[in-house]
Amino acid sequence: MWNRIELKEDSKLLVRLNYWPFVLVALIHGIVAGNGFELRRRFERAGHIWDDDYYYGYRYGFGYDDYQDALYEIARVILPFFGLAMVLVLGAWFIALMVRIFVANPLEVGCKRYMAMAREVKPQFSEMGFAFRSCYLNIVKTMFLRDLYIFLWTLLLVVPGIIKAYEYRMVPYLMAEYPDMASEEAFRISREMMLGNKSEAFVMDLSFLGWNFLSAVTFGLVGIFYSGPYQMLTNAALYLVLKRTNPSLGYAKPDTDYYL
Secondary structure, three states: OOOHHHHHHHHHHHHHHOHHHHHHHHHHHHHHOOOOOOOOOOOOOOOOHHHHHHHHHHHOOOOHHHHHHHHHHHHHHHHHHHHHHHHHHHHHHHHHHHHHHHHHHHHHHHHHHHHHHOOOOOOOHHHHHHHHHOOHHHHHHHHHHHHHHHHHHHHHOHHHHHHHHHHOOOHHHHHHHOOOOOHHHHHHHHHHHHOOOHHHHHHHHHOOHHHHHHHHHOOOHHHHHHHHHHHHHHHHHHHHHHHOOOHHHOOOOOOOOOOO
16 A cells, blocks of 8 residues: 655655756646636626616616617627627637647646656656657547546536546556557556545645645745645656556556555
């Protein structure tokens, strides 16, 4: 059984040994793997505008026909601009989605490859572009399916989406190490690796809440210069520990606890 405290302590030591490269990789990962591409809109007071405006017009001497004519004129002027705005929003969303699929996701795989390799050797920065050189389309497809599956499960309820996110947590690491692995195989092995480990991984994530809070109140500075690399190295350590107990990857599960 893996121990999150040992993983975190070992990751702290690694951050000190190779600090600035880890900061750069974690910064790039934070940009490409974050939620900056999500577009959200919230409309408030829908349904109340008509009642409020109608009451105002009635009280101050506007008739119903006058009110309708005014609304018609406003709509005639505004609707073309509204249509143009919708086209621009949809266009921006589509471009962001394409960047996410074809650029950000492969970079995420490269960043995770760098951190996993850093557990054993000092990697080159070129490892971050690994996905663009090795089985690029397979990596793009697999990462797209990961995002799609998690999104669809989230539509059912939030909790199933969170569970699936933990089940597929190891997919980017598997793509980083085995870029030619079939998508279905990557999802299956990730589920195997996380079987019985989701709750522990959740607790490990909770243990970083204090660092995430400090990052928020310092406008991301703590995250950039310390907690980001620290958390990424810990997650990479978890992948390596779980990999070495997975028969599907050619390893026999040991009789005693194993720690990297």
